[in-house]
Amino acid sequence: MKTYKTPVSALVLIHTPDLKVLIMERADKAGFWQSVTGSIEGDETPYQAAVREVSEETGIDAKQFALEDWQVSNVYEIYPHWRHRYAPGVTENREHLFGLVLPSPLPVTLAPDEHLQYEWVDWREAAKRVFSWTNVDALRRLGERHQLTLGNIE
16 A cells, blocks of 8 residues: 655754755755755654654754744645655645754755755855745745844844
8 A cells, every 4th residue: 555645744944043054955856955844754743753854864963953843834735746645636735844053054964865965055045046935935934033033132
């Protein structure tokens, strides 16, 4: 029996305090850049999926740093070329947003079947390069959160 992906996922923006963001180029879609993302498995919570996906895709242990559930989710239409991964009739996914703050850009160990290369770039540059509107939305939220923090300090 075929196992289908669950249409609930986690998107994790891995970034530094000065908003350098990790983006990775997809192995199955050259030229498509993204943050860490992946579907929940079994009875995982979105938080548990975020921790697992960060480890699988980057080699970074999210539990060693500040992983924050932003309590935000987006529903998006699954691209037709990826729908075969889901049960028949499933066309939408709910993606939960997380932020992972690292003290500085760290070396990343990519999962070669998932990503070709990675870069640490300013959040604005990342927003120009990622392909998913939910990833762009998350990056804009990161910029807004940072501005609010700066406003509270001043």
